[in-house]
Amino acid sequence: MSVIHRRKVGGRNLLFTHSSDGVIRAFYNSCPHRGALVCREGKGNAKVFRCFYHAWSFNNQGELVGLPDKEGFLEDHNCDGSKNMMAVKRLESYRGFIFVNFDDNAISLEDYLGNAKEYLDLVADQTEVGMEVLQDSQEYSVRANWKLLCENSFDLYHGVPTHKTYFDIVATRGGIMEKGSLVGEAHDLGNGHAVMEYYAPWPRPIGKWIEGYGEEAKEIIEKINARLVERFGEERAHRISKKNRNILIFPNLVINDIMAIAIRTFYPIEPGYIEVSAYALAPKNETENFKQVRNDSYLEFLGPGGFATPDDNEALELCQEGFANNKEVEWNDISKGMNRAIPQATDEAQMRAFWREWNVRIMDAEAKKIDAGRVKV
Structure with missing residues (x-):
């Protein structure tokens, strides 16, 4: 079977x-x-x-x-x-994440992931028994170019103005915006992969309880944290449980380890239209009650009807419409943070990492076309 x-x-x-x-x-x-x-x-x-x-x-x-x-x-x-x-032919996995590759001559998955493995480890290390997808995927579409969703997926700069309603609701449950909230760093991980890692006011089933989770969840989270410290020590346990991270594996795999763990893949159907598949990820050994807490946390923000996803989709579609003016209006400034030695999570270094790789791929493709033309001649 x-x-x-x-x-x-x-x-x-x-x-x-x-x-x-x-x-x-x-x-x-x-x-x-x-x-x-x-x-x-x-x-x-x-x-x-x-x-x-x-x-x-x-x-x-x-x-x-x-x-x-x-x-x-x-x-x-x-x-x-x-x-x-x-x-x-090419079916490879890393820490339970399964990848396929249709190019027989491509480098190995380990080499391709490179520095991104560090951040996938931070997700996988949240449990000793492995992860599972909760229920079925959520499927939806956006009338925008797929690369806009790449940008949006690790754009912390838009968080407060675009999703203010969610932050207000979290505050009523004990998730107060403090001085250190939304503070962190952005990293270019090579091969077009990038990440932002930061603190936030929202809860985390792996390590940050707020009143809205209920008393039963508080005890569970305390035990999870104690076990993480036992396994990895204080510093790494803190990083796993208290910090958030939005990871992009180039070109179109997103793993958001925030108030829940979300996996998203998306594919262009045409230049201005994409279809998205989203999955909630969780440790296999969670109780049904706590799994419900996690799933509610996921759906409330990350679900297709949550506080974030419809806002994001609206923003991307507005961008797509606005780009119709691109012959007259300069657009898509991703320079934020270029004046800093260490890019912050609210900067745009992670987007520049994506676009640099995209530019290399386009130039390589054009060079191959030219070479092919020369051979024909």
Whole structure:
């Protein structure tokens, strides 16, 4: 029996399976017979995947195991395995985060993540038993260019003016904006990855209790903090539990470790329209009551109907409309913090890191086009 999840990654329909042998696999979700999706459900459990169109069946290793009217095919049909489901060649993981790569010649995941691994570790180290996604993903769309969402995802400068209502509500529950709130640093992590790490007035299920969480949650959080100190010492435990971080893994993976842990991926459908998938992440061993506290905290701010996401989407769509004036009006100033030796979390160094990598990729792509043209000539 396999646990299955269907995902779209980079425009490809993929089927992920986690089998009883402990192996995680990824297949292109296309029947090798006539191309139909083999699996239509978003998630579930199955021993065999049966194509709806002609009933070809495949086991959880992608092997063709069922073929109606087999006598109608040649005796050596599928002897070379060409009619099995095609597996994704590059499937790699880091601390439980699963990545696929469609480029056979790309560098390893470890090398690609580089300095970003330090911040993924801060997320993964919040539990000894592993993380899980809470319920289903949230799916929504934004009428804006996808790179605007990259910028927005680690833009602390807009936090207070754009999301003032949320900060006001948090204050009524004990999350008061103090002198050190929204103070921190921004870091270019290489390869286009970047992060901002900072303190904030909102609660954190991993380590910052406020009255709105209730007394039961207070005791749980105190135990979590004590265990973190036991495992990592005071300094690292404090960093894991008290600091917030918004991480961008270039080009379009966002991990927000703030009042809850959110994972977002997003893909451009056209230059001014993107589709977003968002997931809430949590330790596997949390009680149902505390898991509800965490999920409420996630949905209140990060959910598609929360206090932040609709505001952000509105801001991005306003930017997209405003960019229609770009022939006459200079736009997208991301110079904030260039006058500081150490960029602050409310600066824009993290955005510059993204755009520098984007510029390199564009220049490389243009150079390849030129080289290809020269070869043709």
